[in-house]
Amino acid sequence: MRIPVRLDQLCEIAYLAGGVMKTYFTHFGMERVVKTDTTPLTAADTEINALVISHIRKLSTEVDIVGEEESDRTDSPWQIMCDPVDGTFPYTWGMPVATFMLGLMYRREPVMGVIYDPFTDRMYSAQKGKGAWLNMTRLKVSRVATRKDRPIVGYVSWPNDPPGACPYNVLKVCQYLEERGVTLVNICSIGYIEVAVATGEFAGTVFPGTKHHDTAPGHIIVTEAGGKVTDIFGEPLHYSDNKIAGHLMSNGHIHDLLVEAVKACN
Missing domain, CATH: 3.30.540.10 (Fructose-1,6-Bisphosphatase, subunit A, domain 1)
Structure with missing residues (x-):
């Protein structure tokens, strides 16, 4: 090719x-x-x-x-x-x-x-x-996997206005994760958060956005660094119809916890 x-x-x-x-x-x-x-x-x-x-x-x-x-x-x-x-x-x-x-x-x-x-x-x-x-x-993702490791997860959130702009309740997800020993960070740049996963500084990210350009560049960087990428519900990420169903990116070790949090709160 x-x-x-x-x-x-x-x-x-x-x-x-x-x-x-x-x-x-x-x-x-x-x-x-x-x-x-x-x-x-x-x-x-x-x-x-x-x-x-x-x-x-x-x-x-x-x-x-x-x-x-x-x-x-x-x-x-x-x-x-x-x-x-x-x-x-x-x-x-x-x-x-x-x-x-x-x-x-x-x-x-x-x-x-x-x-x-x-x-x-x-x-x-x-x-x-x-x-x-x-x-x-x-680049290589981290091996952070347990509560005692104090995993750091980045997120970006905004109001669901107009309807569909932010269709997933990320703040509830953050509370769920925090109660389970995760430190949450919002630096208002999903690109920065994605590369922080790839470098091993962050263990994961939760992102509610639906636009391809926010996710596709970081998707390949995180996976090539050994990480895991899915949609926000843990399903394969499909770039179709100009929209995606949010994303989760992680070192792989805490991915199940991220999926659990999203499903519990949405």
């Missing part, structure tokens, strides 16, 4: 996108508008989305490009998924907790993923069958 783009080319695009993120980054008072789903939109989002489409098109005409803010579709089995600024809330608040996310899928299965933190110059990347990496360091 000939892959239409290389991983190093996706990383180069990520570096360019990171430069745009830093250009627009201010300590406070960043200009933004609020989209219909109540999330903020900045000039960096739209500029990076356009940059991705332009650069991918120079590399290949064989891929669909599905961006959070703009898309360029060709009905190809290959799809590029892009979140220009993941963690837009802290980004607009002047907090350097945001990433650029880019993933390549083939027939709705993740093949490559890149998550870039331009503020620390950390490039997380993976290709199917070739492992996951932080810059030049191979």
Whole structure:
């Protein structure tokens, strides 16, 4: 199977996108508008989305490009998924907790993923069958498995407004997990949380979002680091109809506990 783009080319695009993120980054008072789903939109989002489409098109005409803010579709089995600024809330608040996310899928299965933190110059990347990496360091998930290990689980949550925006009750899940010895952390950037699972810093993540671009890049990075990824109910994750049923990503050892928590609370 000939892959239409290389991983190093996706990383180069990520570096360019990171430069745009830093250009627009201010300590406070960043200009933004609020989209219909109540999330903020900045000039960096739209500029990076356009940059991705332009650069991918120079590399290949064989891929669909599905961006959070703009898309360029060709009905190809290959799809590029892009979140220009993941963690837009802290980004607009002047907090350097945001990433650029880019993933390549083939027939709705993740093949490559890149998550870039331009503020620390950390490039997380993976290709199917070739492992996951932080810059030049191979990534491996943790072995945290029991209550005495004090597992850390990251999550992101927001109001279910409009209906369907956040269809799963993550706060109840968090309470359930906390009662069982889990430490919960919300840093408002699912990309950051996903790579924290891949590096072994976090044991897992619970995410209620339904958009492909929030999950596909981290999916391949976590699995190539030895972790496990399912939908939020523990079933195989299907990227269909432009929506997913949330996700759970973990080191594998605490995955059953995460599934148990979700099913008990939803």
